[in-house]
Amino acid sequence: MLRVRAVFEKTGRSKYISHLDLNRCMLRTFRRSGLPIWYTEGFNPHPYYSFALALSLGFESRCEIMDFNITDDNMPMEEIRDRLNAVMPEGMGIVSVALQQQKITAITHADYSFTLETAVPEKLIADIEKLLAADEILIEKKTKKGIKTVDIKPDMQVIAFNANERGVEMKLRLPAGTQTNYNPTLFFEALKNAGAEPFEPACITRTAILCGDGSDFV
């Protein structure tokens, strides 16, 4: 049995597929592909596959991770990729397929890029700089146990930050994985709470899923 890890894109219209719907969508994609995917052996056998991280509705991604098992040990990775790509919905595509190397728990961070659309980018840039210069960035975060206040500043890393014709373009690195997950919307909220120039987040894209040492999760 091959323990396979696929990296796939979710762009364009497919960003409106919710996580729950993505599950059903992949089930049908596997069935259309005719690949010999491994089924669970319980009372109600079903194809086994899992996603490393959930992606918020409306976010695009170039690096989603899906694990599954193939029962044919001799199947080339290229064939798995091509057969899935032949039957994927519009906007979704397998970037690469390889054997699983790391455990899911190795994931620590994810990178997001987005544009904050605004009329006067200079004003917003000043507001962002002010927020980033503060000692702490407190925000209320909903967790399973209830609402708690967290300081997102220590775990947040600004990778890129510049104005473009539509507003302010940014790239953030945020904690992700089994321990802590920060969604870029937390940052938007903090910015709004700080009374920043009005803006609309657009083109939010997850660009990388990373391990502790900053390398791509594979």
Place this chain on the structure above:
Amino acid sequence: MQLRDKIEKHLLSVQKPSRYIGGEVGSVIKDKSKVDVRFAFCFPDTYDIGMSHLGMKILYSLTNERENFWCERCYAPSEDFEAIMRENDIPLYALESLDPIKDFDFIGFTMQYELSYTNVLNMLDLAGIPVFSRDRTEELTQIVVAGGPCVCNPEPLADFFDIFILGEGEEVNLELMDLYWEMKQQGAKRIDFLRKAAQIDGIYVPQFYSFTYKEDGTIESVTASEGAPEVVQKRIIRDLDKVYYPENFVVPFTEIVHDRVSVEVLRGCIRGCRFCQAGFIYRPFREKHTDTICRETKCLCENTGYDEVSLASLSTSDHSEIDPMLTQLIEYTANERINLSLPSLRVDNFSESLLEKIKKVRKSGLTFAAEGGTQRLRDVINKNVSEDEIMNTCRIAFQGGYSAVKLYFMMGLPTETDEDIVGIADLAQRIVDLFYSIEDRPKGRGVQVSVSCATFVPKPFTPFQFEPQDTREMIEHKQKLLLDSVKTRKIKVSYHDPNVSQLEVILAKGDRRLCKAIYTAWKKGCKFDSWEEHYRFDKWLEAFADCGIDPSFYANRRFEYDEILPWDHLDYLVSKEFLIRENKTAHQSKTTPNCRQRCSGCGVNKKVGRECFC
């Protein structure tokens, strides 16, 4: 801003946004510059419901097989998205191209139930298309058409549509589109096209027909003009094994009501239950062969990736090859880990071997339509099912490990008395007793008998088309009587809102004078009338009053045999003489054998020019 950008700007603030953006696997994208005729296939309800409709899947694929035609899908937006659309000037658009449907050549609606009528008006309005046919452009574009079972009496919708398509659409839709393209190239006007279209069999152009009324409100005459035929006959497909069936469905991302492959196994019905419109308007009975059914099942499962398939028909167990068909199907589905579901089974030919086959695929509850509580009443409605058969079926089911049965009944049937209502409770009680009398019944669980009671709605082209509906007071009395007659919690009773059934009968049996009332009700805010949370009967009553219409004229009046009915100029192959004969037989509590046992002379075979069964 491009329409797509406008849509996307707001999509994340609505429920289930994937319903509004297309891009599903199986959806057909074409280059619009290379397409001659564009057809917006509209379902007047939300995506989740409309996407489940099999007829639309068939006609969508069929039209798109033609290189120069492009058929796209369009559904009614939910309230949240409609508000955003109106606020931001987003016109109703088709899901494939995201282009506004007002620019399409055809805007086609499928009319599946009366309570979707106001949604048609709302969708036209959202699209920016004039709601009334008479207000549309003189140019040849934006032709608004409708098909589906409700157009067997299209009169309440006559003012809103340019064309009604009667019967099965697989051939006539393409004929209509071909004619359109031919005339479009010649620079014809809308009226020229409608005149010519009216000459195609199965095409009814309502504006070419005028009605006069007698003093008592009944119809005096119907007159055809512009060379349109006096009587328009519905279309049928002769050979189901040769008719087009899609090899692919659009596979939605969000869950829809019937989220599975549907394979049609037969059309029409041999039974002749006197209340059932589908049983008459879809005649003659035609089957697909087992091989065709299996081939279509396999093909659709492979192309869509669905792991569930359901057999669609009015009565699947009436297929002459049901046993070998299921054996062959289950061989495939079990091997591929596909669920097979079989709705529409009948009580009287439910065999042990059939149960064994169903059990292999799924163990859910069993549902049976008994329809009437006493044998006398079941004879009146020609539901040829005896209590022995019901009991026998339940016994087989209980012995086979089932402990829940659901029974469908109707309330307010012609000749019904209190005794028939008490009979429903008695029958359910005897099923409960039967369960406990069986030695090898399922252990550890109690029995659950669910009784679901709908209010009877007399429909056109049935022997009960002449019948009045019970008034709301009568129905409420019967509902209370039923509840009082049930003595155990093992029997659960549910029933419909009689106000909803009353609107259904008015719209089903209404004439052209109702158009104004539908328009007024919609203007007052009525839409999604089939949704309990949106239904506003008070607004409807206001609308009827504003238009000077007495609802009871349509709902609670007996239509005379010699009266000109609003649908008498439409020919659904079943003769009026037959319907009258059946109505009289019903009132004598006598049954009519099914079509396989003996031909009852409904007239279909004469018109089609061949025997239904050889």
